[in-house]
Amino acid sequence: MDTETVTGAGGTEGAGDPGGAAARRREQRGWYFYDWANSVFSTSVLTVFLGPYLTGVAEAAADAAGYVHPLGIPVRAGSFFAYAVSVSVLLSVLVMPLAGAAADRSGRKKPMLGAFxxxxxxxxxxxxxxxxxxxxxxxxxxxxxxxxxxxxxVIYNSFLPEIAAPEERDAVSSRGWAFGYAAGALVLVANLALFLGHESLGVDEGTAVRICLASAGLWWAVFTVVPLRRLRDRPRVRRAADGAEPAPRSSWRQLAGTLRDLRRYPLTLLFLLAYLLYNDGVQTVITQASVFGAEELGMDQTTLIGAILLVQVLAVAGALLLGRLAARHGAKRTILGSLVAWTVTVGAGYALPAGEPVWFFVLAAAIGMVLGGTQALSRSLFAQLVPRGKEAEYFSLYEISDRGTSWLGPLVFGLTYQLTGSYRDAIISLVIFFVLGFVLLLRVPVERAVAAVSVTAPGRMPDRI
Structure with a gap:
């Protein structure tokens, strides 16, 4: 294992408290449950059901040429879902930094987590x-x-540096992602049972899909109670610039300060740019896979649900496996390896034969093995690059580089389809995100980046980064 001494003011609050280890473990277990709660939205709603269903609804409203006209703008019905995702994440870019700045400034992360x-x-x-x-x-x-x-x-991720010591973060982050994918798999099994048995239950296929969508919201609401009970707010780090100005204005000022502050950490910025690119590709594959499978490959809803279920199951194992590989080879090297696998997988998707479920399941298996680990290790690696007291602010920038700027991938996907009419061309267009992300991440010297922000407690660096 690599070791290196870095002096800093980081660490976790619980790590230095009497009896802090037990309290920290309790918070970590509560923290995992927000992944358990919200991942069902990502899986059942964004990945499986909403894309094909909303596309079908748009097609039902389309004119003779196959276009709908939101706000008078002609949009091919098959592109409406991708464009709606792009609009949502563009708005997220405006909201997330303000929420992150407000969370750090007020020290009230839990109420804000619950509200959103x-x-x-x-x-x-x-x-x-x-x-x-x-x-x-x-x-x-x-x-x-x-x-x-x-x-x-954003707010959920900002708890990670507070509840886990630097050497724990790869493992804690990986377990959180594993919890999320386990929940996604469990709910998809229930969704599949409902979808396959909808006739015996006396409901039509559309109603079954709408029940699956609504149940994801109920699941999200119920299990959010656990982290809200177990996580705790920390006293905020006071700054000289803090004053009595109105909260929105102070949040904008703090955001501007964060962006200026980020220039002091060019290696953190370089990591964010790399993550912006490669994770944009990841998020677009997640949100558009079911549309690609249904519209281009002719897969029915049962096959799509089964394939996504396979992704969820293997993503649990993949997140834990890549966590182990990171402990041995370093998080950066492991992520780079996963990006090579993503590039190969997307390229294989372009050549996938239509009407062949077996090959679609092979593709799903490949995605599952790298999906959870890529996301988990990226989150824990970034947690090493965050100045203490600015966790939510910096994670708002990270989330912009996550779901926030994943507007670019869906936009490229949607435009490619609109111009070519081919979902194969749309899917292969995503390779550029993985290639450019790999090149930028390769140029990030992680040990120097960690030392620059001094986020680790005095003593040993995390095992391998």
Whole structure:
């Protein structure tokens, strides 16, 4: 294992408290449950059901040429879902930094986490009423739910440096992702049972899909109670610039200060740029895979659910496996290896034969093995690059580089389809995100970046970074 001494003011509050280890473990277990709660939205809603269903609703409302006209703008019905995702994440870019700055400034992360989580859960539950040709309602609920989802994740992620010591963060982050994918798999099993047995239950296929969408919102709401009970707010780090000005103005000022402050840490900025690119590709694959499978490969809903279920199951194992590889080879090297695998996998998706479920399942298995680990290790690696007392601010920038700027991938995907009419061309266009992300991450000297922000406690560096 690599070791290196770095003096800094980081660490976790609990690590230095009497009896802090037990309290920290309790918080960590509560923290995992927010991944358990909200990942069902990402899986059942964004990845499996909403894309094909909302596309079908838009097609039902389309004119003879296959276009819908939101706000008078002609949009091919097959691109509406991708564009709605792009709009939602562009709005997230505006909301997330303000929420992160407000969370750090007020020191009240838990109430803000709860507020955004329950707003998103309510919008998701409201998708039960998405039927007929109500594509605009679907787009509006998607925007509210996805903005709330992304903003809550900013605050959730900002707890990681507070509840885990530097040497724990790869493992804690990986377990959180594993919890999330386990929940996604469990709910997808229930969704699959409902979808396959909808006739025996006396409901049509569309109603079964709407029940699955709404149930994701209810699941999100119920299990958010656990982290809200177990996590605790820390006293905020006071700054000389703190004053009595109104909260929105102070949040804007703090955000501007964060962006100026980030220039002091060019290696952290370089990591964010790399993550912006490669994770944009990851998020677009997640949100558009079911549309690609249904529209281009001719897969039915049962096959799509089964494939995504396979992704969820293997992502649990993949997150834990890549966590172990990171302990041996370093998080950066492990992420770089996963990006090579992503590039190969997306390229294989372009050549996948239509009407062949077996090959679609092979592709799903490949995605599952790298999906959780790429995300978990990126989160824990970034946690090493955050100045103490600015966790939510910096994680708001990270989340912009996560779900926030994943507007670019869906936009490229949607535009490619609109111009070519081919989902194969749309999927292969995502390779550029993985290649450019790999090149930039390769140029990040992680040990120097960690030392620059002094986020580790005095003593040993994390095992391998």
């Amino acid at each position: 989580a329950y707003l998103g859960a309510a919008a998701t539950t409201g998708m039960f009423f998405l039927d007929g040709d109500r594509y605009l309602l679907g787009g509006a609920l998607l925007v509210v739910a996805n903005v709330s989802f992304a903003t809550a994740v």
